[in-house]
Amino acid sequence: MNYNNNIPKCEDCFVNNDIFRKLTNDELDVLLYIKNCNIYNKGDTIYNEGTRVTGIYCIKSGIVKHYKTGNDGKEQIIRFSKKGDIFGFRAILSGDSACTSTKVIEESSVCFIPAAHFIKLIKENSAFSMGIMKLSCIELGDANQYILDIAQKNVRERLAEILLLLNDNFGTNDNGELNIFLTREELAGIVGTATESVIRLLSEFKKDKLIELNKRKIKLLDVQKLKRLSELY
């Protein structure tokens, strides 16, 4: 992790959600002086499950994964965050320690806002507060959906669904390949299955002309069929 002397302005990250748009210009100015920004390398851990979180994080660039570790040490990836996303607030607001570990999977520039200042903003700006509430409620809805999926869909359906979800969240490059590069093991950690199962299913999908594979690059060839595959039960 390296300190970034060049603190980005919040306006640079006005994408996806609109949390910080809810702040007044004055509040944004103050924030610019209070927050700091770090560069994290691939593989760096930002915080670990079970530890105290001392503030909230907002991603300027890069991708991180949020995961829980099972008793046998296997990672279950809960979700990802990318440019404009904030994380860490669940622990702050619930008063718990972190319920997930957060690790960088693509070099990231990440701003940090101390908990006290974050709480102050929430108390003083009800639009901001409503925004945070909305975020947390949307995450909760996503988590509930995920529970249903893991409980009732089989691995093939879940893998198809995850590929579509990655497509929606990260989009594709000029080559039509997903803008996120995961190891087979990480893919297994999202789907909730064994690495070997992911590998076998990916090559099946490839054989069926649903996707194209090139190392960790994945290109979706037939989104419609993948959708049918993922919803069919």
Place this chain on the structure above:
Amino acid sequence: MNYNNNIPKCEDCFVNNDIFRKLTNDELDVLLYIKNCNIYNKGDTIYNEGTRVTGIYCIKSGIVKHYKTGNDGKEQIIRFSKKGDIFGFRAILSGDSACTSTKVIEESSVCFIPAAHFIKLIKENSAFSMGIMKLSCIELGDANQYILDIAQKNVRERLAEILLLLNDNFGTNDNGELNIFLTREELAGIVGTATESVIRLLSEFKKDKLIELNKRKIKLLDVQKLKRLSELY
């Protein structure tokens, strides 16, 4: 569903969470006139997944289940609510429609607060607002844990865990039996498995003297062993 002429005071429900304690006496007085209260019978549906929710609900007595329905019609129970618990706010705050259906499993008396008034309270009372945020964040943490469990634990471990969780949430009567009576199918719907599997495992647990069974009444005999069983991986 029947209208209840005898509107309970919020103070009657100051248990579990302390959400409404955050309101001032004046706010509580106003609320008493704005809210209404209904009696729901066992089996009644309060709202269905995918429909608009028009306000939040607070339980005076009884138990309800929140569940999602899979493509094949199978219920996945996400959580329960009981006296003092509020629900429905996720949909209001996220702006979505309901992500779960809510059905009564034990006759319930439930207060209803229209969305507009709920939002007004949130905007005007930051302690109340923080309380709601905390609730939603705790639910999110629980949901994340559930994802890990369903993804990585086997059915036996999950069933043991669910029994312990029901024990913590609902406690036992004078006979030591859990204060919640679920069908085998509902138990399967929480654990995320087939009804037959729950039946087989319950009778195994009984044979191993971990529990005692009497129709839908379940008595935990060896909490320590159940804990070991549920955590072991």
Place this chain on the structure above:
DNA sequence: CGGGCAGTTGACCCCGCTCAAGCGCGGTGG
């Protein structure tokens, strides 16, 4: 008395996990 639902049990078998072996590739050190 009969219908229907919850619960139970047995038989069967398939999905997906585990284990093991082999491959390709990039980094490192001799």
Place this chain on the structure above:
DNA sequence: CCACCGCGCTTGAGCGGGGTCAACTGCCCG
């Protein structure tokens, strides 16, 4: 420069957890 090592990926074999299907029972209720 090449040999080696280790990690990620792949494939095959084997098997067991647990899902499905079917049949039967007991019980409630009309």
